[in-house]
Amino acid sequence: MPDAHRAPRRAHRWLARPTGFALAAVALADGLFFNTHAIGLALPLFLGACGVLVVAANPIRASARLRLFCALAFFLALAALVEDVSWLSVLVAGVTALYLVRLLANGAGEGWPAGLARAMGLPFVGPFRLANDLTRVRRLSARGPKGFKGAASLAAWIAPVLLTLVFLGLFDTANPLIHAWLSTLDLQRLPNLISLPRLGFWLAALCLVWPLVRLRRGRRRAAPLPPQRQEDLPEMQALLGPAAVLRSLVLFNALFAVQTGLDAAYLWGGRALPDGMSHAAYAHRGAYPLIVTALLAAAFVLAAMRPGGPAAASRWIRPLVLVFVAQNVALVTSSILRTALYVETYGLTQLRLAAFIWMGLVGLGLMLIVVQILHGRSNAWLLTANAIAVAATLYLCCFANFPYIVARYNLTHWQTRIGMGSDFDVAYLVSLGPDALPAYVGIKMDGKPYVLTQRQVALLQCEQRSAARMIEQADWRSWTFRNWRLKQVLAAHPLDVAPAGIAPAAAN
Template sequence: MTETSEDTSPASGAEKGEPRLLWATAAAVAGFGTWLLFDALPGINWVLWTGAAVAGLLLFSRSRGEPSRSVLIVGGAPIAIAGAAAVTASPGLSALICLAIVFFLALLMLLTAGLSPRSITARFAATAPLVALKTAAVQATRRGIEATQLIRSTRARAWVRGLAITLPVLAGFALLLAGADPVFAAWRDAVEVLLGEFVARMVFFVALLVVVLGAYGYAALESASSRTVEGKAPDRWLGSTERLMLLAGVAALFWLFLAVQLGYLFGNLPRIPASGMTFAEYARRGFGELSIVASASALLIVVSERYGNDDGRAGTLRLLTFAVIAAVMLLLGSAFRRVWLYEEAYGFTTARLYAQVYMCAVAAGLVMLSLEVATDFDAGRLFRRATAAATIIFIALIYWNHEAWIARRNMDRFTNTGKLDVAYLTQELSPDAIPAIAERLPSLPEPMRSELHRAVRERSAARNDGRQRRWFEWNLAGSRARQALDASLAAP
């Protein structure tokens, strides 16, 4: 098997872009980011800066022609994810959104330098953020050294050196004199207040400039060489007999488990008086164990396909593999059902919902795995497909106001059970849930309505720092929460 690979190391190419344009664009994007992001709450600022950063990467990568569809898709992912920062007010989701943006920007940076999308494997993706950061630092250093050559005038260089020497000396003497004179001391304090935020903002700007400059400089490199190399085939150390025994044993065990539990697999707790297991333990333990089995089984199949020989038994091995996948899908369905039963009995939480989302992602991965087993198995392609499916699920989750859905379901449960965890609704859920709570509040009887009303007001007051949001900090969930508080929860 052959594939084309390009040497895109920082020292391997020559830049086509004008250095001044590179510096100006990087400084503009870094300054834009400092203005929007420094000491700012998540809002539309995240998507504005992410869009600017992606546009710059695509701009400087045009030295190799128009960006490929894969590059555009990878570039669109962080923008789509960043947009959710203006939709949700959940701190936990904001942290995940930030990590996802960093990951996809790192991936995009490496791809814009000419790498083939086929290079995206599990190992490549796992190291992409660190590799991108290291490469950006190297490129920024190189560009900084080259920038000194832009100062061609001897007089200009003398001015730069003079300022570099004079300013620290003056600052040191001024600080010493401030200790000897109250006027100088007052000036020092005023400058300290003035520079307090400025210094922190400048540090943020410089750090962002280094990353952006390095990323754009790397994207602007033009590959100096392109060669065809032999792709290294995996070492197939697992024989067909071992594969048959392994897959047949796992398939038999899983289907035996399904047969034994057929009567209650998708129902309630088995009626075994001596079991000593409560319904809660059954649902919780069942979910965890079944989810681990499903994930481990998918990994086992990947190892079997990637490192196993078939020795003329491909049909039998494929049949056994599909038998394992089918059993695992049923096990996942059982685990999903157990969590659902647990939620209906004990209430809905974000942790339980995220567990179900994880199971959906595993199920999607199993579908992708089935497609690979049915054709020529390619671990890299499987990873790319599974990552795409997981990304779509993640984007759907962060745009869906699931905390409002959780609040509604828990408040609706109160009608049937008479139980409502007020502490969870007000302490654990983010402001995303406030409009739903305000909507359902009139349907609750006293004294539960007053208790929940008071708890929401107290929690909202504790969250409110009195800070006025700037226009780029606008957040849909926060805006709706404030409107709900003003309209429905303001009265005692």
């Protein structure tokens, strides 16, 4: 009989520890996020608590050096959220945190692509793991004597709870302080605290944190056998064999040389374009297609330079590939210059700024291909190098105030072009949100008599009032370092646009 009771008791004890951790995390999530108008400091605090939860609730198999690396990377990820909570910072911090969780649980034995793919699935497996664990407990409990389904454990709480309530009633009569504390409790608010939306929030939070308290170690797979070298099929020999690749490189280099020559002549050499076409239109039309062209060219280079591929069969392919990559670098540079010329004419937008960053990453990827070819690196090295470059770029972008950069550039550009006058697109800059408001401080402090219409002035003042109202309504849970800086700037330089040297003109 003792053995019959041991299985269900062990099952309940096995479930009690992770359940306690999970419920504590759900209670913290309720206090930080439920009925919150904006999310700020609450998110990095919650993720930090989840990091402590993972370490406390699971066996850690990572080495001491790897633990130190995970702690540093986790701190840097949370710093991006403290700066500002945006879709980019949430993406970067969330993916980093999930991957570090897998790294702590499994150690460094798992490759980063597979570990990252499995880590991305953690937020979605919570309901299934929770249901599986509950089913396991029920199955273990069924091994006990008939009638034992946890009833004994629940019955053991009846006497303590009843006696505690009796003692509490006696203390309420005997102690005026306890009576005063109990009088402040409003039992009529209890139904409002436990509402259907709140129960749904608790269930969602529980499913989200459950995989963190019940981490499962990845299954070790047997190392794959080294593939035997096989000759390419006849169809592949004809399609991407040495002869086909060599001829492709000759044609591609000639075609790309024509494109580069036309850009040099018309965009940078000053030659006249056909009637009805401006240099800005010519630049804008080709900026993005050229980036797609560079990406397709990079894929072709990887196929041509694959281990045991066509490059090993011809001494001309390798130098022609290097020339082809160099032309693609020139193509990306031309795309950057094209976009810069278009921005010079029509102004900067967040999409165009993102295009600059994307083009820079494509150019860096092409340079890494050159390094791979010259030094004989593997494709795994190239993948890791590009992943590091993309991750570092996205992380740095979390700290960049893009609305401010766009607004500041356009305002400075407008100052140097007096002819723009009242045609300046204030509505677009206002649409960038309150983060762009500090860019107007330079306009206010400038004594040049630029003219804004009454409508433009009203748009600026309305955006300032909206930003001030947002800051006043925010509590500590929605605090971010960027909003704090915005508050300081608006307090020191209120945007009373009209008296600050910018005379409002009559409405158009």
